[in-house]
Amino acid sequence: MRKSFIAFMRKEVIHILRDPRTLLIALLIPIVEMLLFGFAISMDVNEVELMAAAPRMTPAIESEMSRLAHNPSVSFKGFIPTSEVEDRLRSGCALAVVVFDADYDANGLSQVVVDGSDPVVAQTAAGYVSGILNGGDGGRMPGVTILYNPRLRSTYNFVPGIMGLIFILICAMLTSVSIVREKETGTMEVLLVSPIRPVMIVIAKMIPYFLLACADLALILLLAATALDVPLSGSMSALILVSMVYIILSLALGLFISTITRTQMEALLISGMMLIIPVVMLSGMMFPIENMPLPLQYLSSVVPARWYIPAMREIMIEGLGFSHILPELGILTAMAVFLVIVAIKRFKTRLE
């Protein structure tokens, strides 16, 4: 039994090695995208592209403008007549315009006109600019201390999300073709008459890809710690365990897709194209789950990344240990076991 299992696994390894290009792409994509997205994706508003307008120039406005221009969170684009305010905002030259009152010298009134297209950016920009106009220190307001992520670098926030996205897509795509390919090329019949049990076939198909994904995991963690400066302050063993469970789950999902489709094209479209949207949108990677309507919150709980990403955030960024991620780990394990069993069951029905 063991011998035939090893022989079968060897066959799968040969399959993978025979197509070195796919292997190389599967290894490189996670690393390149991790580096790219880790550095580039951010929700912070760095600089507000600001213009100023006034019916007429006065020394007080001039000094206020130079104060704005010297503020690091403002990129000052110049002074315009009040008639041009709308044009500049519509064409995107500026994100916000400060319009000084005609009697600014006397009453100190001003209006901040903001391009509200992106509400998050608009509100943050309005906050920055009115803060500066109000006198720099924001008046007598309590200061806010930011825990865990003091510089508010959203890289920290996105690294677990990107890991959750990349692992499930790559792993599911890798295994989704593996059974359907046998059906398409006709080698399935050979498999069916062989004495090896379906459990063994499914497991043997997963192991080589599991090793491949673990290599990716190691490289990504190395990048996260060195290039991206993610603190990685939590329990390393918890991090590796939950990631491995997630990888197994993703591989099993791919195998399951492979058993329900008839062609490689269908399998790839489901595991690649169709998976992207729920994983990006319903996992909490970009959009907070608690803001969704209740039915969608329930729906999101069948998306594995929705459990993996918060668990990874807790370990990597908040530095928590095993005890805090037990619920997520339990759900992911249950999902993985369920998918493996379903894949084996579906495979069996094909045998009969």
Add this chain to the structure above:
Amino acid sequence: MKTLCILLRKELLLFRANKFIPILALLYPCVVILVIPLVTTMDVRHIDVSVVCRDNSRLSRDIISDLAASEYFSVTTAADYEAAMEKIEDGTADVILEIPADFQKHLESGAYEMPGISANGVNGTKGALGGRYVAAAVMGSVAKSLGTTIPERVTVTYLYNPELEYRDYMIPALMIMLLIMICGFLPSLNLVQEKETGTIEQMNVTPVKTVTFVLSKMVPFWIIGLLIMAAAMLLAATVYGLVPRGSLASIFIGATLFIFVMSGIGIIIANFSAKLSQSMFLMLFIVLIFVLISGLLTPISSMPSWARYATYALPPRYFVEIMRCVYLKATSIGELWSQFAALAGFAIALNVVAAMTYRKQA
């Protein structure tokens, strides 16, 4: 021209014979436009505040009850800072508000200590905005009890999206996401499929010109792409009442150019792939870049400067700007000429490359 018509008929027959792809092309856009806009809200609501109150006074009780009355916050109390930190760690609190001992007494005497506010920064947006909202709410309660209001010298006006509806900002981008997926993945898989099944060799020995053949592979997806665009706009108008403020013509010119770009990329990838899985992985690589860093989901202005420059090489960047400007700000083609020119440039260049890299001989 006649050969092209015949080849297009062949594609139509194949499309109809396939049970999966027509359903996918029909259902996928509907689900994305109907469901996903409900997900894409960045509004910071439901902030869980854990209050550590050391001042047993009327003012502190007012602050807490004002917070609890607001729809933005749900308030719990904690005995001390450590207990509140535990709540942050297990995720049941986002912000800690610490009211210092004798806050009201000191406030009335003028020499007072500000309440401490700590926000969980793991989710940067929520931490920063949530903390600021709590600070503003506390100051509101304090001002109310002191009987003075802080005079507003600066007023803020939001143009184009005065209700600050994030949905209106995201729906045009979701349409682009659909085009990226459908018009990128499908043509490339379609062509590689012919390679895998071997039917492409039969095509190669016919006198059909390369350009005609490549066109026959792209035209069906141009039509599908434009139909999807029209359907998505119709759905957005009926379900969410979102109609473009600018001209429809500029949207469709942009969409056509962008569809050319995507199908060109799809064919180029197919030309360099021998297997379906290879083309799919390469396409996934590009699609993820297009979706995640072209300004579609996160603002380009937030990126580090090298990445901001890099986005000029991403065609969707221009189409995202066009769609959002036309939809929300009624920007005219004249004001967006540079975006249209860039998109047209990409469309021509990529399709020339696609036709040139197609080889009749293996």
